[in-house]
Amino acid sequence: MKYVRMMGLLWCTLVPAVSLAQAEKVLRAEEINERALVDLLAPAPARTKSRSINVTRDESSLAPAKPAAASLLITFETNSAGLTPNGKQSLDVVGRALNSEKLVPFRFAIEGHSDPRGGEEYNRQLSQSRAESVVVYLSQNHQIDRSRLKPVGKGPSQLLNPVRPEAPENRRVTIRRLDE
Numbered sequence: 237m238k239y240v241r242m243m244g245l246l247w248c249t250l251v252p253a254v255s256l257a258q259a260e261k262v263l264r265a266e267e268i269n270e271r272a273l274v275d276l277l278a279p280a281p282a283r284t285k286s287r288s289i290n291v292t293r294d295e296s297s298l299a300p301a302k303p304a305a306a307s308l309l310i311t312f313e314t315n316s317a318g319l320t321p322n323g324k325q326s327l328d329v330v331g332r333a334l335n336s337e338k339l340v341p342f343r344f345a346i347e348g349h350s351d352p353r354g355g356e357e358y359n360r361q362l363s364q365s366r367a368e369s370v371v372v373y374l375s376q377n378h379q380i381d382r383s384r385l386k387p388v389g390k391g392p393s394q395l396l397n398p399v400r401p402e403a404p405e406n407r408r409v410t411i412r413r414l415d416e
Contacts, residue, residue, distance in 0.1 A: 262307045262396065262405040265326050273333035276306040277344070277413050304413040307396070309404060310370065315354075317365035319373060327370060330411065331378030343384045346370045347410040352392035352401050364389025370409055386414065 263272070310327065311320040319327070333339060348363035348370070367387035375382045390410075397403040 262309050262408050264309045265311075265322050268308060268326050268329045270329055270333045270336065273306055273330060273411075274336050274338050277304045277333070277342070277411065278338040279304065279413075279415075305410055307405075307408050307410045309407075310366075310409040312366055312369070312407075315362070317362065317369040319369055324373065324377075327373050328377070331374050331380060334374065334380055334384075335378060343386065343414040345386045345388050345410075345412040345414055346374075347388045347390050347412060349390045349394060349396075349406060349408045349410065350392050351395070351403070351406040356391060360389050360391030360393075362389075363391050367409065 308326060308330070311323040312318060313320060334344065346367045348365075348367035350359040350363045350366075352359065354362070364387065367389055371382060371385045371387045374380045374385060392401070392406070395401060396405045396408070400406075
């Protein structure tokens with residue numbers, strides 16, 4: 237009985253931790269670095285075939301891999317698509333990462349997200365303008381071919397923190413590798 241109680245306690249402790257680990261993390265300016273971005277956006281290395289028997293898991297039951305993405309807290313001027321100096325600094329790191337050998341062959345969606353304040357249509361247009369500002373900045377300042385970057389305005393449709401709609405993590409830019 238004591239064993240069952242201990243396993244229940246362990247389960248209650250681990251389940252929330254696993255859920256939090258799976259939640260999308262938004263990288264703040266001080267957390268954005270080239271290596272982390274390349275690791276998040278590059279395809280996983282191909283698995284090598286071996287002659288061993290794998291008894292630990294059934295490969296066919298695994299969920300398909302999530303597309304490579306990185307959510308960043310890129311700051312803009314209030315009610316504007318104008319980048320702040322901190323936003324430009326973060327995008328300089330992004331530009332260097334996208335120009336890395338591992339990422340040059342790929343195209344990326346630049347998704348602008350917003351909080352719901354100000355109305356749905358206004359925020360959709362603002363998020364589209366912000367995504368376009370990021371594309372312009374990366375192409376002009378880091379010579380990234382615009383055909384590799386697709387701006388997409390998401391508006392308030394994908395809140396990371398629905399409990400606090402005005403939270404900064406809801407106003408973000410997500411860079412998603414477009415697999416072809």
